[in-house]
Amino acid sequence: MxxxxxxxxxxxxxxxxxxxxxxxxxxxxxxxxxxxxxxxxxxxxxxxxxxxxxxxxxxxxxxxxxxxxxxxxxxxxxxxxxxxxxxxxxxxxxxxxxxxxxxxxxxxxxxxxxxxxxxxxxxxxxxxxxxxxxxxxxxxxxxxxxxxxxxxxxxxxxxxxxxxxxxxxxxxxxxxxxxxxxxxxxxxxxxxxxxxxxxxxxxxxxxxxxxxxxMVFEGRTDHGDAVVADAQDWLRTHFSVAAPVEQLVVRSGLAERTFKRRFTEATGVSPLSYVQRIRVEEAKRRLEQTEDSVEAIGWHVGYEDPAFFRRLFKRVTGVPPGVYRKRFRVPVITADTR
Incomplete structure (x- = not known):
């Protein structure tokens, strides 16, 4: 004292x-x-x-x-x-x-x-x-x-x-x-x-x-770059596809280096990091709201390797998927029983 x-x-x-x-x-x-x-x-x-x-x-x-x-x-x-x-x-x-x-x-x-x-x-x-x-x-x-x-x-x-x-x-x-x-x-x-x-x-x-x-990841949208905005809009529904960054480059019609530079300048993160963050956000939602296994959730958001998905999830959120689910899953006692 x-x-x-x-x-x-x-x-x-x-x-x-x-x-x-x-x-x-x-x-x-x-x-x-x-x-x-x-x-x-x-x-x-x-x-x-x-x-x-x-x-x-x-x-x-x-x-x-x-x-x-x-x-x-x-x-x-x-x-x-x-x-x-x-x-x-x-x-x-x-x-x-x-x-x-x-x-x-x-x-x-x-x-x-x-x-x-x-x-x-x-x-x-x-x-x-x-x-x-x-x-x-x-x-x-x-x-x-x-x-x-x-x-x-x-x-x-x-x-x-x-x-x-x-x-x-x-x-x-x-x-x-x-x-x-x-x-x-x-x-x-x-x-x-x-x-x-x-x-x-x-x-x-x-x-x-x-x-x-x-924290909930929300990519910047106030940058005024139409090509990047189109890429962000496409990713909202296609984030789980294979090789999404390569597909974004093709969609943009730009050289790969040019697209990645513009995307990073506009959003503050690289295209790969952006994809990883929105995939993790979807995984968080499924951990909170479903009974799906961690492996199934990882596959759903685009990762075939469960070990890689677990490592990425922990790197982004600071905790493993199982810990996240335990912390943020709504307890049964508070569930709507109407």
Whole structure:
């Protein structure tokens, strides 16, 4: 346990998703209440909700959030956490919260950790402290984060990333990877045994396989290349044919090198990688929804060699097909029995 209780400031915005905010708050303030760790030692954290102004703040879901202190009144803190924010159709609008951004940057300058849960990185990235660093975010928000902050390196397949010269920049990825964030902070400052006890008490999970299993591949279609668009459209229904890349080259009427170059420039991946990704997406769907064997599914999506299919599936998703099926198959207890 740390020699003193660390002060944790959880930043609330009008865009804040309250589930993540209150989840982080409850776990970090639970050690005394739940009897976790050494009762004779000080609690590792004292978490509070902060914001631009003190008082009730209406969250995006319509639930009021009690902001205990305005950041303008907080001279120091040990850890800053910005939980998930909900991005509307227009995406993130930079520059809306200059006071919060300036305060977070100042706290970092004084030695505080800057942590984001999922899309909270959109606010923290405005401090400039994450420039030229690796971060993670919800995979659906990754394109927007790259567009708004091209100076930040985005890895949506990662559940947790810790970087900075002092390991003081911490980002967690999609949705419930806030579990990974609070368990990391607990392990770092209170020890591995306390982190394990916390995980057991709250049934929190480390996403040790990363987030690749959860991600859905969708090839880029906004590139404006008609030849590549035709190839993508054909692959939607012909991805399982033999030698699909060779057939695409013939359909395009281009030289092989020219077609592959244009396809890669337009979509961001090579034709072969594109075929493999959409084949794996179909395999994922069948693992989730059918009783077909892994071998039969591999054959259906275009692979006659079951061993090669298993290796490819694990390389793309991070887990073997059997593990994927166990994790994402809808449990019988939730099935529609009408």
């Amino acid at each position: 740390p020699a003193r209780t660390l002060d944790v400031s959880i930043v609330a915005l009008p865009d804040t998703g309250v589930a993540t905010l209150f989840g982080v708050l409850d776990v970090l303030n639970s050690f005394d209440l739940m009897g976790i760790g050494d009762a004779a030692a000080p609690a590792p954290f004292r978490a509070r909700i902060v914001g631009a102004a003190a008082g009730p703040l209406m969250g995006v879901s319509g639930v009021p959030v009690p902001v205990s202190e305005a950041v303008g009144e907080i001279a120091s803190t040990d850890i800053v956490i910005v939980p998930s924010v909900v991005l509307g159709a227009g995406g993130w609008e930079s520059g809306r919260y200059p006071e919060l951004v300036e305060w977070a940057a100042r706290m970092h300058g004084q030695g505080a950790l800057l942590c984001s849960a999922c899309s909270g990185i959109f606010l923290l990235a405005e401090t400039g402290r994450f420039d030229d660093h690796d971060v993670t975010v919800h995979y659906d928000y990754a394109p927007q984060l790259r567009a708004v902050h091209p100076e930040v390196r985005v890895h949506p397949e990662r559940a947790l990333l810790v970087t900075g010269t002092r390991d003081e920049l911490v980002t967690s990825g999609a949705s419930t990877t806030w579990h990974d964030l609070v368990l990391y902070l607990t392990g770092r400052f209170a020890g591995a045994a306390v982190a394990q006890e916390t995980a057991r008490m709250f049934a929190l999970q480390w996403h040790q396989d990363g987030l690749a299993p959860y």
